[in-house]
Amino acid sequence: LDSDDKKRFRKTYxxxxxxxxxxxxxxxxxxxxxxxxxxxxxxxxxxxxDTIEDDNPAIPDLLKEMDLDYASKMLNDMYDDxxxxxxxxxxxxxxxxxxxxxxxNDANNLRGLLHxxxxxxxxxxxxxxxxxxxxxxxxxxxxxxxxxxxxxxxxYYLYILDSHDDLVGVMSLRDLIMLDDNDILGDHMNSDVIxxxxxxxQAEVAQVFRDYEFLAVPVVDHSNKMVGIVTVDDVIEVIDxxxxxxxxxxxxxxxxxxxxxxxxxxxSKRLPWLITLLLLSMITxxxxxHYESLLAEASILAxxxxxxxxxxxxxxxxxxAVAVRRLAVEEINRHEFLKLIGKELITGFVTGLxxxxxxxxxxxIWKHNFVxxxxxxxxxxxxxxxxxxxxxxxxxxxxxxxxxxxxxxxxFISTLSDLTSVLIYFSIAGVFMQYFVKA
Amino acid sequence: LDSDDKKRFRKTYxxxxxxxxxxxxxxxxxxxxxxxxxxxxxxxxxxxxDTIEDDNPAIPDLLKEMDLDYASKMLNDMYDDxxxxxxxxxxxxxxxxxxxxxxxNDANNLRGLLHxxxxxxxxxxxxxxxxxxxxxxxxxxxxxxxxxxxxxxxxYYLYILDSHDDLVGVMSLRDLIMLDDNDILGDHMNSDVIxxxxxxxQAEVAQVFRDYEFLAVPVVDHSNKMVGIVTVDDVIEVIDxxxxxxxxxxxxxxxxxxxxxxxxxxxSKRLPWLITLLLLSMITxxxxxHYESLLAEASILAxxxxxxxxxxxxxxxxxxAVAVRRLAVEEINRHEFLKLIGKELITGFVTGLxxxxxxxxxxxIWKHNFVxxxxxxxxxxxxxxxxxxxxxxxxxxxxxxxxxxxxxxxxFISTLSDLTSVLIYFSIAGVFMQYFVKA
Numbered sequence: 001l002d003s004d005d006k007k008r009f010r011k012t013y014x015x016x017x018x019x020x021x022x023x024x025x026x027x028x029x030x031x032x033x034x035x036x037x038x039x040x041x042x043x044x045x046x047x048x049x050d051t052i053e054d055d056n057p058a059i060p061d062l063l064k065e066m067d068l069d070y071a072s073k074m075l076n077d078m079y080d081d082x083x084x085x086x087x088x089x090x091x092x093x094x095x096x097x098x099x100x101x102x103x104x105n106d107a108n109n110l111r112g113l114l115h116x117x118x119x120x121x122x123x124x125x126x127x128x129x130x131x132x133x134x135x136x137x138x139x140x141x142x143x144x145x146x147x148x149x150x151x152x153x154x155x156y157y158l159y160i161l162d163s164h165d166d167l168v169g170v171m172s173l174r175d176l177i178m179l180d181d182n183d184i185l186g187d188h189m190n191s192d193v194i195x196x197x198x199x200x201x202q203a204e205v206a207q208v209f210r211d212y213e214f215l216a217v218p219v220v221d222h223s224n225k226m227v228g229i230v231t232v233d234d235v236i237e238v239i240d241x242x243x244x245x246x247x248x249x250x251x252x253x254x255x256x257x258x259x260x261x262x263x264x265x266x267x268s269k270r271l272p273w274l275i276t277l278l279l280l281s282m283i284t285x286x287x288x289x290h291y292e293s294l295l296a297e298a299s300i301l302a303x304x305x306x307x308x309x310x311x312x313x314x315x316x317x318x319x320x321a322v323a324v325r326r327l328a329v330e331e332i333n334r335h336e337f338l339k340l341i342g343k344e345l346i347t348g349f350v351t352g353l354x355x356x357x358x359x360x361x362x363x364x365i366w367k368h369n370f371v372x373x374x375x376x377x378x379x380x381x382x383x384x385x386x387x388x389x390x391x392x393x394x395x396x397x398x399x400x401x402x403x404x405x406x407x408x409x410x411x412f413i414s415t416l417s418d419l420t421s422v423l424i425y426f427s428i429a430g431v432f433m434q435y436f437v438k439a
Numbered sequence: 440l441d442s443d444d445k446k447r448f449r450k451t452y453x454x455x456x457x458x459x460x461x462x463x464x465x466x467x468x469x470x471x472x473x474x475x476x477x478x479x480x481x482x483x484x485x486x487x488x489d490t491i492e493d494d495n496p497a498i499p500d501l502l503k504e505m506d507l508d509y510a511s512k513m514l515n516d517m518y519d520d521x522x523x524x525x526x527x528x529x530x531x532x533x534x535x536x537x538x539x540x541x542x543x544n545d546a547n548n549l550r551g552l553l554h555x556x557x558x559x560x561x562x563x564x565x566x567x568x569x570x571x572x573x574x575x576x577x578x579x580x581x582x583x584x585x586x587x588x589x590x591x592x593x594x595y596y597l598y599i600l601d602s603h604d605d606l607v608g609v610m611s612l613r614d615l616i617m618l619d620d621n622d623i624l625g626d627h628m629n630s631d632v633i634x635x636x637x638x639x640x641q642a643e644v645a646q647v648f649r650d651y652e653f654l655a656v657p658v659v660d661h662s663n664k665m666v667g668i669v670t671v672d673d674v675i676e677v678i679d680x681x682x683x684x685x686x687x688x689x690x691x692x693x694x695x696x697x698x699x700x701x702x703x704x705x706x707s708k709r710l711p712w713l714i715t716l717l718l719l720s721m722i723t724x725x726x727x728x729h730y731e732s733l734l735a736e737a738s739i740l741a742x743x744x745x746x747x748x749x750x751x752x753x754x755x756x757x758x759x760a761v762a763v764r765r766l767a768v769e770e771i772n773r774h775e776f777l778k779l780i781g782k783e784l785i786t787g788f789v790t791g792l793x794x795x796x797x798x799x800x801x802x803x804i805w806k807h808n809f810v811x812x813x814x815x816x817x818x819x820x821x822x823x824x825x826x827x828x829x830x831x832x833x834x835x836x837x838x839x840x841x842x843x844x845x846x847x848x849x850x851f852i853s854t855l856s857d858l859t860s861v862l863i864y865f866s867i868a869g870v871f872m873q874y875f876v877k878a
Contacts (some may be wrong), residue, residue: 016632019650051652148615155613156595173612174594178585192454210679211458214489214674215595215654232671233652240649243682244764251687251760251849252753263785266723270757270790274823277753278794281746288742294812295741299734302741303727306857307720309745313752314691314716314850318709323688325683346702351709355717362721384713389584410690410849411753418745 006039014044021048025267026058030065042070046077054085079153080106081126082233084113111309111360113228121205122198125219125228128153134160134168134186138179145173145433153231160189167193167218195220198227202238203328209235217241245404246324250317251410252277277415284309284419291426298366298437301429304376305422307359312383312421313414317353319344319362319391320413327395327405336398341393348388356381371436379428383421390417445478453483460487465497469504476505479588481512489517493524499533511540519545520565520673522551552667560644561637564667565659567591570598573607573625577618584612592670593655594823599628606632606657606665606824625715634659637666641677683845685763691716691850704757716854723748723858730865737876739806740868743815744861746798751822751860752853754790758783758830759852766844767836776839781830787827788820795820810875818867822860829856 013021025048026037037045052059063086064073075083075098085109087095094115099107111128115121130148132141146154158176160169169189179188193217197206208217209232219228248255261269288295288305295301323344326332332340340356360377364370391413403405452460464487467475476484488630491498501527514522514537526534526549534553538546548566555561569587584594597615599608608628618627633646634657647656648671658667661831677724687694691712700708727734727744736742765771771779795816803812830852834844 014815017631017633017651019652020631022588051650132704140504142616148611149872151618173616174588177581177612177616178588192456192459194456211490212456213458215671229849232654236603236649236671236675236678239678239682243678243686244552247686247764249680250686251756253757253760255760255764263782264789266761266782266786267789267793270754271793273757274750274753274790275797276745278750278797281749282798283750283764285742285746288745289739292738292742296737299731299741301739302734302738302744303724304728305744306748306861307717307724310720310723310748310752310854310857311713311717313749314713314854315709317690318692318712318851319695321686321692325686325694341703343705347709348706350703350706353712354706354710355713358714358717359721362814381785411756415749415753416855418749424746 002155010039013040018048019051026052026056033062034065037066037070043074043077045070046074049074049086050078052108054082054089059086060090061089063094063098068097069101072098075110076102076106079126079128080110081115081124081128081153081228081231084110085118087114088118104129115282116198119202120198121196121200121202121219122228124202124205124234125198125230126153126234127228129157129159129216129218129229130155131159131226132185133159134162134184134189136185137181138176138183138185138188139181141176141185145176153227157214157216157227157229158185159218159226161184161226166224167195167220169193180257192219195226197222203242204380206231206238206242207236208330222358242328246328246368249324249404250321250410252409255362273409273411280404280412280415284422286428287419287422291430294426294430294433298429300372301426304363305425308376308380308383308425309418309421311355311359311380312417313388315355315384316387316391316413316417317346317410319348319388320395320410322394323395324405327399332396332399334371337396342397344388344392345385348385351388352381352384355384369436371432374430375432375436378420379425382424383417383430386420386424387413387417444456451479452479457487458490461490465491465495472501473504480816481622482516483508484509485516488513493528497829498525499529499674502533502537503531507536508540511537514549515541515545516527518567519549519552520563520567520592520667522671523549524557526553527557534869536574555637557642559637560658560669562636562669563641563644563672563673564637564669565592566659566667567600568655568668569594570597570600570665571624573599573623573628576620576622577615577622577624577627578620580615580624584615593614593668594651596655596668597624598657598665599624601666605663606634606659608632609657632657634665635669636661642681644669645674645677646768662715679692679768685767688763688843689849691848700810712848712850716850719851719854722855723854723861726858726861727865730869732866733869733872737872739811740865743802744864747815747819747822747864748857748860750794750798750819751826751856754787754794754823755826755830755848755852755856758787758827759834759849762831762834763844766838771835771838776835779835780828783827783831784824785825790827791820791823794823795863798876808875810871812874814868814871818860818864821863821867822856825859825863827857827860 025036041408075086078418099110122153126150130152132146141158150153159167160171162168169186169191170183170193171189175188194208194212196208198219199220205217216229216231218226219230221227244255254269356377359380360373363376364373394413399405464472464475487604514525538549567590569584569591580597588594595612597610598606599610601607608625609632610624610628613626613644633647633651635647637658637660644656655667655668655670658668658669683694693708798819799812799816802815803809835853
């Protein structure tokens, strides 16, 4: 960038893929970036900015170092779903400053997109799509597409409207180029249009792409008017986000803990969960404390506390994970709810029985005390059954009350199951006490 | 299907989306399906079969109920990546029977695809793509595309070869339709082609799609000859698979536990992990047993076993999850390895310190015994530090030895950390014993 040969640099730069351009851009220092702004047009900058992740924390500062006019033009030249994503991370005042610089139409368009919840079809859609009326011909459409190709996010699907501007069909560019010049779009379109509602959750939208293998899907409002499209690149982001959320939930840790978080930042993100769970586990401690007389009499009981709580916690985590994944892909009605809980109860009992018999044999042989073995085995079986039930019941209840089931994290379930396991263990031990303690 | 009006049924059926066709098909009984085979041509059946998940356990039987000739034709008419995926789940003998019925070229093509590891670019690519030589003109290309549109999986990218048949450029259909009739492809193609190697892991391929937002990417062999393309629909499957694997690993449960598994099947899939971890936790029990004299003297120690093991387990799970996600997106070299371990050690110590001080205060106040509180606090701090270290070190070591880090599951780390936590706890308690036990 020091060289005066700006023209040659410009050509080399623009020949790169947009993603490679942005990777390069993000390594520059401020001075170099300012030079770059003088070399590239706002729309060229916009193409590159389209590939930067909208949650990149540097973006607000990058926009501030550009001229207001340059930045507004660039935002306006970006695909509007990406521009809206960028604006979402800015202060309200800054958003208004940028929007005021844009042509009224474009600004209103962006305002409309900003208005949708980010995790819905409306929040991820773009309005840069191509539409035609059903009576138009193939050759007119092709000519129009050459113009749209500059601005539309995809021209691989043509959306066909009737005279009331209702969406009545879709045609892929693949189908279009196979038509003869004077073929009428309405005669050759696919009128079985799969759409998503503007309020549909992003996970639902992703499922449509999985099933139908579309590259884009039209978004309609409540009166069935088309308002945008969701493209497959955004769906990949959605799928990554959803997977990340489920994964974070299972681990009880926020995955936005980026690579460059220092250890103190990382610790501060992990501690709230740990301390909350510590308090929950103190209740378990209080419970054990309540049974201290039992323990004083038979300290051997303490030996198996962690075996029982640990194994039940593992079983609960398994059942939780299965339930959360199931909830991620389907709605569950009341009838299925009971059926699934019933199934999980049997699964829990069967795993509990097998594990209980194993531990009965292990402890019985090790300690030459089959009554003790039986106590541990019974407690294990009951603790696992309860943990399995909790692992599936809690996320399903949360989901049916409208909460994200992934919040019922693995650590939460295993800490909760420590509590129930201890209660079960000492209750059973109390009953059989006299039979396994050597007098 | 009972009606004789097969023609009308045929039309209605074929007007549906392929995915809807297959959903319908999978609800039919055998008799109805056989009728369907008589109504639909093999290629129409193939279009529908393309949308059925290749791991659907019903597929082998479905193929067997078709005529050998019909089934072979259908497989041959499917996109070859999907056909290869289906064949992968069949017995070797059956595969050969189908391949023998196909034209030699097509059969060899499929044999080639079957030869690649399923989780590599070669395993997910298709050879149904369109290529042109660089000296061809735009109008020739468009005419050729109309023909290819029937068979190619995507015609939205044209791959451009030089006279040695080496891949030298790529052009999107979007760019092509903007050209004038006599424009030469080679003059307008993008010669900065991003490719993936045929042996590249599928996770790497997915990353290319995330970064560049392509709809397809070319696959090259070791001599840089183009051998296929990977399309975005397959990448969505890859992303789902990878997320599923990580999630399964964290939960210690196989996620192929489909909805329709009965409780006994589900239990049989969960038990191997549970029993393995039970054995590991029996080592912890042996360890506590070793300290039984301590426990007999101070049964209060038993009260806090589950608090310490539980909290350390939670911290270890957090650190594991962060490490596994990091390993999923980047290779880690020796230098970074040490840096990341160092960072995790500090994070562990900081979280351990805060948690330790909290528990010191809680126990000190509750039990009016600040020496006991200090023992618990110290043990907690050390146990969390060690659990954090294990949570990041174990997956990173596994990854650097070429194992899948996700195998070091959450339950494994928390069961292992039970062991180290107990050891730390009783060692510290042993040292300070005389100070907190009331004489």
